[in-house]
Amino acid sequence: MSERRNFRNGTQAAIAFMASEGNGESRVGRAQTSTLATLAQMIERRRTRKVMVGDDRVGRFGIGGDARVAVQTMTAGYTHDIDACVAEINRYADAGADIVRVAVPERKDTEALKQIIPQVKVPLVADVHFHFQRALEAVEAGIHKIRLNPGNISDRDQVNKVIDACKERGIPIRIGVNEGSIIERKDKQRRAEELGMYFEGHKSGHLLALMVAKLEEYLDIFHARGFEDIVISAKSMDAQLCIDAYTEIAKRFPYPLHLGVTHAGPKSTGTIRTAVALGTLLANGIGDTIRISYASDHIDEVKDGLEILYCLGLRTRKGVELIACPTCGRIQVDLFSLVKEVERKLDKEITLPIKVAVMGCVVNGPGEAEGADVAVFAGDRRGIIYVQGQRVANVPEEEILPRLLQECKEFEAKVNRGEAKLGEKIVEIVPPDPIGELGSGVDRIRKGLVEKVTVGGQ
Ligand code: SF4
Numbered sequence: 001m002s003e004r005r006n007f008r009n010g011t012q013a014a015i016a017f018m019a020s021e022g023n024g025e026s027r028v029g030r031a032q033t034s035t036l037a038t039l040a041q042m043i044e045r046r047r048t049r050k051v052m053v054g055d056d057r058v059g060r061f062g063i064g065g066d067a068r069v070a071v072q073t074m075t076a077g078y079t080h081d082i083d084a085c086v087a088e089i090n091r092y093a094d095a096g097a098d099i100v101r102v103a104v105p106e107r108k109d110t111e112a113l114k115q116i117i118p119q120v121k122v123p124l125v126a127d128v129h130f131h132f133q134r135a136l137e138a139v140e141a142g143i144h145k146i147r148l149n150p151g152n153i154s155d156r157d158q159v160n161k162v163i164d165a166c167k168e169r170g171i172p173i174r175i176g177v178n179e180g181s182i183i184e185r186k187d188k189q190r191r192a193e194e195l196g197m198y199f200e201g202h203k204s205g206h207l208l209a210l211m212v213a214k215l216e217e218y219l220d221i222f223h224a225r226g227f228e229d230i231v232i233s234a235k236s237m238d239a240q241l242c243i244d245a246y247t248e249i250a251k252r253f254p255y256p257l258h259l260g261v262t263h264a265g266p267k268s269t270g271t272i273r274t275a276v277a278l279g280t281l282l283a284n285g286i287g288d289t290i291r292i293s294y295a296s297d298h299i300d301e302v303k304d305g306l307e308i309l310y311c312l313g314l315r316t317r318k319g320v321e322l323i324a325c326p327t328c329g330r331i332q333v334d335l336f337s338l339v340k341e342v343e344r345k346l347d348k349e350i351t352l353p354i355k356v357a358v359m360g361c362v363v364n365g366p367g368e369a370e371g372a373d374v375a376v377f378a379g380d381r382r383g384i385i386y387v388q389g390q391r392v393a394n395v396p397e398e399e400i401l402p403r404l405l406q407e408c409k410e411f412e413a414k415v416n417r418g419e420a421k422l423g424e425k426i427v428e429i430v431p432p433d434p435i436g437e438l439g440s441g442v443d444r445i446r447k448g449l450v451e452k453v454t455v456g457g458q
Helices: 002-020 024-032 035-040 082-095 107-119 132-141 156-169 185-199 205-224 239-252 267-283 299-311 335-349 397-416 442-447
Strands: 050-055 059-064 070-074 099-103 124-128 145-148 173-176 230-233 289-291 321-324 355-359 374-379 382-387 390-396
Touching: 070 299, 082 099, 082 107, 082 299, 099 107, 107 124, 107 132, 124 132, 132 145, 132 156, 145 156, 156 173, 156 205, 173 205, 205 230, 205 239, 239 267, 267 299, 289 299, 321 335, 335 355, 335 397, 355 397, 374 397, 382 397, 390 397
Parallel strands: 070 099, 070 289, 099 124, 124 145, 145 173, 173 230, 321 355, 355 374
Antiparallel strands: 050 059, 374 382, 382 390
16 A cells, blocks of 8 residues: 555645645735736746756746746657757757757767767767766766656665766756656556546556556655656557646646647658647646657647747747638638748748738638738638738739748738737738629729728828
């Protein structure tokens, strides 16, 4: 029954932390006026302890507490391939990664860290499995954070050595209790049966119990050493198990949580699995740093991680927010090619969070583009372009892309000069009546009947 006791102790630790922050009600009250609430807009984030990562050169920032949710990824190449590793890390940093993790399976990898760390733009995490010495070597090399796996580094003396080294240098440790590696395999079945009762009726109750129990056992080692610079992760390939595991852990422990769906698969399906799990948790205020795991270019992990945070209002968007119609039987331009090109060009050329809409027709286009700063809607191989509701051009299909880019750039310049504001409507686009002779909208476009000036009009 030691697991039962441990579960209770974990919950008590979380309650004690919250009590130290005030009672539940006042905590909520404070959070509503805190930076957390400002950053998250509608989402009230769970309050956790804060750990710090970084150094004087790359800068220091927090994970948890009132810090913004950090985006992580991991290198795909060999760490001991120093130049390639540095280039890979900095490419992710340029794409928006706040933290990058590297694998250090061999001595030559931790040795390489000494040359890598001074050349990168963001804090690095050493991903340590099986060999606790790799953690000690990484700390010695100046690593900013260590990740340990309780499933393969469990010897108390070894863990203590890592804790002591990290404590001395003020380096946080992530405890990663991934579903696939939480416990010695020979023991797994028996432990699962013993512990399953704690989450009876749950789809993966035994696994959930194993993850929580293993975590509590491991945390005991850290607590005995007085070490609190802890981040926790509990990843699974199953989105629902991820949601449940992190939710249970959030109730029990006051530490920041590193969210992830592990081995989410190819981007095509991994996107959905990840967005469901991470989106649900973050929307519920759970999660302090995220890592997406796709079997594809890891730049996608960074971009999609940021997009999840943008969607939830947990980050201020950088660059264009692109809205596009899915097309239907009314489409009269090659919209998919147009959208692809618009996305590619705007991604490179626009830095402000301008909302751009690319719509296929005048039937729903104006309504759907409402609120966009720059919009185009097409018909009969032409496109009419609007800037904050004001029509600025009516061009043939081949001129839509260059003209749209030109309008976006000019609008960005105006915003930068203080002559326009993002999200402001100067005039309102009134959608045309879809009944009658509208059809593709060609006549309406040509006759300029699509828009009606209602505010500040000419
Ligand atoms: S904007 Fe027009 S073409 Fe695009 S989906 Fe809507 S109705 Fe169809």
